[in-house]
Amino acid sequence: MNPTRLFVLGALSKRGPMHGHQLRRDARVDRAELWSQVKPGSLYGALHRLEGEGLIRPLRTEQDGALPARTVYEITAEGIRELRALRDEAFTEFELKPDPVDLALAVSADLDRDVLRGYVEDRIAVLAARELQFDHQLDRRWPDQSTADDLIVAHAKMRIQTEIAWHKKVLADIDKLEAR
Template identity: 40%
Template sequence: MSATRLLVLGVVRGYGRAHGYLVGNDLLSWGADEWANVKWGSIYHALKQLTKEGCLRDDLVPPGRTDYELTDKGEAEYLRLLRDSLRRPELRPDMLGAGLAMLPSLTRDEAVGLFKQRLEELEAKRDSAQELGRSWERPPHVKELYGLWEHSAASGAEWTRGMIERLEGGAYPMMGEPGSPGPAGSWHEPLPE
């Protein structure tokens, strides 16, 4: 999965209609260049690729700016990527970071359900790595790899349990709740510089 793809779709979705500079400016102001390796070139590449795939519709606005809007296919792809980013633990943290950045696009109940799926998978990975470490014999140093996997999965499970608890306790305004970022197209474009 691509964190850049998820983030670009999410920002365009949030505004309803956005140009490349607005998308990039938002993502870079969030620090996505650090936690998701998002760069200007990857943003524009994603916009062009998503348009080619029919996930975005482009519109040339004089004097030469291109605005983008999400299509129905783009909405489905956005929600697929968002849901997968929250329920599927990956070795790279960029997809989870992208999913967390777009978390309020989901209802509280759906987000909790996705994190519960993530927790189950992390606990299974922890148990599997623990068993592999116990049974491993040669070469002996490879056992450290299983210890690392066990530790990573256990700490991920601990964080996920906390996230579920925070969401169930009412943390963060989610889709349909007062103070949430709102439905698609409800973000407001920042004032011109």
């Protein structure tokens, strides 16, 4: 499942015809980088690929003053079918990818426990900072923030909280790890 394709097709289906700059802005305003793997810089390339596949089509070209001309795209009937398939795939696909930290922990028997403790504490600090970002997102609601947006933020926060709890368990059990 390609999240960028899903984002572009979903945005065009939901909001109607748009040009690439509007899609990028929407990704930034919706804070897509916090809750998805969509990178705003990848959207222009995705537009060209989707057009080449007949999933979107150019509707018109707009130009405001001295700004560059911008192509406005709309989703096609085939694009709507692709959107449904991608959405179905996203809802039904479940993949819990292994975290590289698990492998690093499995091969850390020769690592000094204080060094390992430092790594784990640093990871907790990064996770806690990320959790604060989501707290601030809830404090700074945007005008059209929906219940779905709130649920997405809650999902991300819960995942981070679980990661923090696991890292704290590693810290608590760090002296029980086998040393070589």
